[in-house]
Amino acid sequence: MLGGIYSRQKCPVCGGTFRDDGRKALICPHHPEQRASQFATVFKGIYRRFHSYDEAYRFLSGVRFKTDEGSFDTRDYRKDEPLGLTNLSEKWLQVKKAMVRPKSYSNLHNYIDRARNYFGNKNIKEIGYAELEDFLLAQDVSDKTRANMKSGLHDFWQWLRKRRVVTLAEMPEFPEIPFELGFRNTISKDIQEEILEEIHRISYHINPKIWLGIRWLCTYVSIRPGEL
Known part of the structure; x- marks a missing residue:
């Protein structure tokens, strides 16, 4: 079978190596009454230490089961946590900074910072549907901002999928965030002309572009203001 439970300790009587009895202990083959008290599992390059045989056995059984079902991923057990949200989001922000406008980047940075503080x-x-829903509902923001936050996180996960960090099957489902846009205040054409005349009076001699832009x-x- 793949992997095993070992110990760096030696038999105090003969100096021999402790062997796994396959049931409940690491024992000396020549002195069965002598047993190890420190344990470690080795499995496909993963090394983990444990304080008891039972803990080591449960861990080893778990990774063997995941291997059999095809879901084992060595990245889940690495000390540098390559699948950690904080680690991956740093790279995503670097990519986004070069692709979007400063205002959009600032919003994305805010969204991911909130997620990092939470997770x-x-x-x-x-992190699945339930965790994402709990996170979004815990934010003290408007429904519109909450929906934008969900869109930003969805973009982050899509980026992970495209970079093959996660598979399509590992993509979480995202909750729906309903919201209603507020109505804009409107004014009559006559009032609009009066406002334009006043702007012309107080600004045209300073900079005609102010009145012209409005x-x-x-x-x-x-037309958007940034397109003028």
Whole structure:
């Protein structure tokens, strides 16, 4: 069978190596009354220490079971935690910083910071629908911001899938976050003209572009301020 339970201790009587009896202890083959008190498992490059034989046996049985069912992943057991949320999100933020506008990056940074404060460096494969829903509902923000936060996290997981950090089957389902947009306050055309006249009076001699920009925004409503 793959892996085993071992000990660095030696038999105090003969100096021999302790062997796993396959039931409940590491014993000396020549002096069965002598038993190890420190244990370690070795499995596919994974080394773990334990204070009892039972703990070591349960761990070894678990990784053997995952191997049999095809779900074993050595990254889940590495000390540097390559699947940790904090570790992976740092790289994602670096990528996003070079791709999106500063304002969008600031929002994404805020969303992922909230997630890191909530989850820590938790293995991303252990974060599912329930965990995401609890996290989003725990945020003291508007429904619109909560929905934006969900979209940002969904983008993060999609990035992980594209980089083959997780498979499609390991992608969590995301909760729906309903929200209603507020109605904008409107004014009549006459009041709008009065406002434009006042802006023209107080700013045109300073910089004509101020009045002109506002006039264009009033006339061409599909234009965004950044496009002027």
